[in-house]
Amino acid sequence: MAVMSQAFCWPTCLHGELGGLDLTGERRKLRGQASGAFVSLKCPLRRSSISIVGSERGRSAGRKQVRTSVRSEAVAAGDKLDSGTGLLEHEDLNSDEEQVVPPKNGLLPIENGAKFTPGSSGIEVDSVSEADLKENGFRSTRRTKLVCTIGPATCSFEQLEALANGGMNVARLNMCHGTREWHRAVIRNVRMLNAEKGYSVAIMMDTEGSEIHMGDLGENSAKAEDGEEWTFTVRKFEAADLPERTVQVNYEGFAEDVQAGDELVVDGGMVRFDVVKKLGPDVICRCIDPGLLLPRANLTFWRDGRLVRERNAMLPTISSKDWLDIDFGISEGVDFIAVSFVKTADVIKHLKSYITARCPQEPIGVFAKIESSDSLRNLEDIIQVSDGAMVARGDLGAQIPLEQVPSVQQEIVQLCRQLNKPVIVASQLLESMIEYPTPTRAEVADISEAVRQRADALMLSGESAMGAYPDKALSVLRQVSLRIEKWCREEKNHENTRLQELSAALPDRISEQICNAAAQMANKLEVDAIFVYTRRGYMAQLLSRCRPDCPIFAFTDSKNVRRRLNLSWGLIPFRVDFSDDMENNLRRTFALLKARGMMKSGDLVVAVSDITSSNLNENLQSIQVRKIP
Known part of the structure; x- marks a missing residue:
């Protein structure tokens, strides 16, 4: 077995300093390392070195393995590392020991007094990822995650299973549509799917928001033709009693605010109307840009070429209905809540405090939907306090000039990556x-650009909720993502992005630099995967931020953390019980992955850990390069 370890002197390991280390040809050397060979690689880090120790099994009576663990303390120049400092650990291993093979129940014996949380029968991984790894290998795995909005076309157990099998990572529930009972049934179906079929689909709940929008149309959609007159009304109708070419509006003051000559924009510009006249609670409009009207589509209106936003600015970001929906989401244990039409960071802070007070043990990720000119004015502050962001280009395109949407999208994606927030x-x-059944070539180019920008996830809305071809739409997202990701790796685009420092606090800087260094090592050594052992998911997300060429295997002992990590770029989350003994964790996961056919002898991995030691009551952080025995 080859072991690669590194002792860092903090805070001398700064981002980019590993760039001087020539590891380009070391993958071949590592794979072909002769038994008993010792190779020392010089690293341009002050008072640091990297060593590879090769050992020979079965040819000698015993062997001694030296493993260096990273600890969060500075070592003065000239200090000697020995067993007394805790920076160097010596482990005597019997050379006659047989290779570890998992027993039939998938469990390995617990060694050295390590304690594991009970309740697991081995290792849990998404069945689609497992099949992909077995059939196509590490480099073929998709890094970009896929979000599907669930609606009438995809709400049954069988339809959800088809989406999960096609690569859906997150199921989105749009609270603009359906009853809470309907959404509860979908949540139960997703949970049952995960439990029975081996998937790890997370659930995102999207609030309705208090912006002006259409009501239900009595059917899934309606077509507005050029020149047709439609009535937008604040009167209440049952769906079955809705008059022809009539659209209900949720805002009581709608008829008072609009004027004849205004332009009414539906769903971010998909359909446009001119306001002809007002008749009490009704507004008569003529279609000037025909298109498909979808239920609950957002409405904005323009006057003299300017967006009329005063009334929207006065509406609260989170309505009374939204608070009831949020309580529902908390009680059902959703993984993420996306907040519509966020205007300021204070809204996100307030919601996160509200959620924490009600479920402190299992936090819910709060995503800010960037879809208004207000959110753009406070963009960095909003993203900084959020757990992630969504670029809602449809509504955003109704509030800023269309030609600005592509550059704004790129700005948001880049900012989220710099701030370590999934987007x-x-x-x-x-x-x-x-x-x-087939996309336009322009749509394929649009997807390609989002993948090239390294967005964490792409989302289907009406395509999967009510479209005629939800499975095909998901397949297009998956295939385009795979092809563009491969192209990006071939072009080595990762080399052009420099990441800013996230925190001034020493513990966070240590974690950040370990992950930066691990990603650089992985790229230069062309390893098969990065392993990260994490209980909260923080180190896994830091590695995802680096966008390495290889997939990231994120091992956690929490089912909730595992689902939440399913939204971050490049992560393949596993749930497995582990201890604070890094060596034992590695042996155990190696054996379990080999037994499942996901890895084989000779595969090369970089291993990172931030597990808190129960014995020392501190974080032992390490980087190792290991060849699977």
């Missing part, structure tokens, strides 16, 4: 596939 690119990715 979802959403709205109209495959809009034509609501009705047609």
Whole structure:
């Protein structure tokens, strides 16, 4: 077995300093390392070195392995590392020991008094990822995550299973539509799917928000033709009693605020109307840009070429209905809540405090939907306090000039990566596939650009919720993502992005630099995967931020953390019981992965850990390069 370890002197390991280390050809050397050979690689880090220790099994009576663990303390120049400092650990291993093979129940014996949390029968991984690894290998795994909005077209157990099998990582529930009972049934189906079929689909609940929007249309959609007159009204109708070419509006003051000559924009510009006249609670409009009207589509209106936003600015970000929906989401244990039309960071702070007070043990990720000019004015502050962001391009395109949307999208994606927040690119990715079985070439180019920008996830809205071809739309997202990711790796685009420092606090800086260094090592050595052992998911997300060429295997002992990590770029989350003994964790996961056919002898991995030691009551952080025995 080859072991690669590194002792860091903090805070001398700064981002980019590993760039001087020539590891380009070391992958071949590592794989072909002769038994008993010792190779020392010089690293341009002050008072640091990297060593590879090769050992020979079965040829000698015994062997001694030296493993260096990273600890969060500075070592003065000239200090000697020995067993007394705790920076160097010596482990005597019997050379006659047989290779570890898992027993039939998938469990390995617990060694050295390590304690594991009970309740696991081995290792849990998404069945789609497992099949992909077995059939196509490490480099073929998809890094970009896929979010599907669930609606009438995809709400049954069988339809959800088809989406999960097609690569869905997150199921989104849009609270603009359906009853809470309907959403509860979908949540139960997703949970049952995960439990019975081996998936790890997370659930995101999207609040309705208090912006102006259409009501239900009495059917899934309606077509507005050029020149037709439609009535927008604040009167209440049952769906079955809705008059022809009539649209209900949720805002009581709508008829008072609009004026004849205004332009009414539906769903971010998918359909446009001119306001002809007002008749009490009704507003008569003429269609000037025909298109498909979808239930609950957002409405904005323009006057003299300017967005009329005063009334929207006065509405609260989270309505009374939203608070009831949020309570529902908390009680059902959703993984993420996306907040619509966020205007300031204070809204996110307030909601996170509200959630923490009600479920302190299992936090819910709060995502800010960036879809208004208000959110753009406070963009960095909003993203800084959020757990992630969604680029809702449809509504955003109704509030800023269309030609600015691509550059704004790139700005948001880059900012989220710098701040270590997952970002979802959403709205109209495959809009034509609501009705047609194949996408337009422009839509494929749009998806490609989002993947090239290294967005964490892409989202289907109407395409999967009510479209005629939800499975095909998801397949297009998956195939385009795979092809563009491969192209990015071939072009070595990762070398051009420099990440800013996230925190001034020493513990956070240590974690950040370990992950930066591990990602650089992985790219230069061309390893098969990065292993990260994490209880909260923080180190895994830091590694995802680096966008390495290889997949990241994130091992956690929490089912909730495992689902939440399913939204971050490049992560393949596993749930497995582990101890604070890094060596024992590695042996155990190696054996379990080999037994499942996901790895084989000779595979090369970089291993990172931030597990808190129960004995020493401190974080032992380490980087190792290991060849699977």
